[in-house]
Amino acid sequence: MIDYLSVRQKVAEPVGNTSPDELYEEAVASYGAALERLARAYESDPDKRRDLLQEIHLALWRSFERFAHRSSLRTWVYQVAHNTAASHVVRQRRVHAGLVSLEEIESVPVRDDSVSAAERSTALDRLLQVIQRLKPIDRQVILSYLEGMDAGLIGEITGMSPANVAMKIHRIKNILTRRFQKGGPHGG
């Protein structure tokens, strides 16, 4: 009939020296918190965020059937997580309609009339507001940057050229500086 998910019914076969279940455990132990942060950046609704996070874990667990150690565990985890989250954004078409690129958000002036709302929120909330407005690929770059990755690794995960990644990081720094600078519109 329908070729849905091929659910693993049996105990997973080992890949190299480590079984997929062990790889999953290792990935969650190392990057579980980062996955939670990533889900937070992709979905603002708490219930949907929990669903997305579970979806990411499921995709990750399934992906280790095919993990052949050709990339690092970190790269693999972020690729699977971002791909799942990007699909989530595409499915949420109404939300997707209002997303902007880094270039667009950079050119939008920081509005004075947002001060009162911004003052009530923390810097983290405001950072999330900026991230959640971005298109998935730009969101991935800013998240990877915030997670402390360098341009090379971000390029490896996204498939973007290093020059494009470097340019986007430069833009991200500009945006963050403008929106959080001392004495800026949000800063009062």
Place this chain on the structure above:
Amino acid sequence: MADELDPNEMQNLWRNQPVEPIRMSAEDLRRKAQRFEAQLRRGFRGLVILMILAAAGWVALLFLFPSTVHRIAITLTLAAYLYCLWQLYKRGSVRKVPTDPVSATCAAYRQELVRHRDFSSSAWKQFMLPFVPGPAVFLMGSLVPEQGLVKAVVLTTALIVSPFVFGMPLLKKGARKLQREIDALDALRRP
């Protein structure tokens, strides 16, 4: 204080935010995958049942409108339902979660956008066009004896064409938007 952060401090703020990562055992995930599969299957079955009920409604019309023209119209409409069911079956057979090796996000995201664009571009052919001949013949068969040929043609054309007039520009607009996004992604991947 929070408003005086520079980009580097922003990284610390981001990485040190309080989180409660979920813990799911492999067994939990196995169960969840099975539930997800069952959910997809139920959704597909629900859609098929709805289409069968709608088709049954058309079959019932066979008894209310026994003329040859109406029979032809109803047969054409039932054929349209069969075609759409086949299309759904084919689409349902597409794996919901990619099982090919994980690709870089740009490529995976592009693939998803292309899938949506193709659906937007072709939905009218696969899910709207098949329902034109049956209802058109049905309307003509009902309207010609009462309204005359010219009025019947005008009314039938208006009723049949209107969903296309309103629906197709929306679908095309959606496809164009997705294409722009795909082009932007392609530009990012070029060195």
